[in-house]
Amino acid sequence: MIVIDEIYISDEVVEEQFVCDLNKCKGGCCVDGDAGAPLTNEELNEVINGYEKIKHLITAEGRKIVETEGFYHYDQEFGWVTPTISNGMCAYGIVDEKGIVKCAFEQQYYAGELKWKKPISCHLYPIKISKSKNTEQQYVNYEPRDPMCNPGCVNGQKLKVPVYVFLKEAIIRKYGEDFYEVLSQIADQYYASKEAKK
Template sequence: MIAIDNKLVSDEIVEKQFVCDLVKCKGGCCEDGDAGAPLELNELDELIHSYEIVKPYLTEAGIQSIEEHGKYVYDKEFGWVTPTIKGSMCAYGFKDENGIIKCGIEKAYNEGKISWKKPVSCHLFPIRVSKSKEDEDLEYLNYEPRPDLCRAACKLGKHLKVPVYIFLKESIIRKYGEEFYNALEAAAQYAEANK
């Protein structure tokens, strides 16, 4: 574990390699799971304020699910999450012409319509963040790729020699800031030099 401020970062985040291979996985992380994407409290407002702008990018089934269940729902295990379409694909997702699941929120962001990219839990995947039950200020960052779904991403990461933390640089900085990322990078470089 690497300790930075009140975060405990799994060694795997600097040791393992990972690069999403959407052609192979088809964005399956957007439909494979026990609930929708976990949301932070500030993201609930983002969904409310951006919904009408994001709506044209969504499927009819996604819109129906959101209008039936709400822009976000509460899950006993994961807290606030995005709604899903019949327990499968995230309601904010859609399939492109190649059958790859994309995010309607991210598409609106990429087209300059909104300033919020997507839920940070999606942006950080395959890093999962959890809070300590004993100390609510303490967070654990673990590397949790899906065994079958992410096999191609693990293989591509090894081939390209891209560590998880480098692949996720933008999302780590988005969540924790530049200073945190620089500390993580320094820890990774120190570990590599002392192998």
């Protein structure tokens, strides 16, 4: 376990390797989940404010659900989450010509139409964050979904990219550059130690 301030990071975030292989998983994390994408309180307005920029991209079913049931709803286990359509896909998902599910918010972010990329829970996946109910502690765990994420695990091992490196942008977005620098230094020490034992 790695501890930085009140944040507890599982060793797997440094030790394991992962790189999404979208051609094989087809963006399954946007479909195969226990609920919609978790949203922070700060992200609720981002969803509302960005909807007009993305509604023409999403499915007719997605638009109907959002416009009749709301931009998000509260789940007892996960808190605020995005709505989903009948096949389990996030209502804000779109399917490209290769059959890959992508986030409409992210597509408009890359197009320069939005300043918000997508929910941080999606950006960090397959890292999941949970919070202590009674303290400020947060738990950062590497939780790839089997078998959906198996191609990403294989790809990461092939490319030799640690989880924390693959998710550098998302980790910095969540916790800041100073946090990432400390995490990176700890990782360097781990890999140096591992190499020395060979």
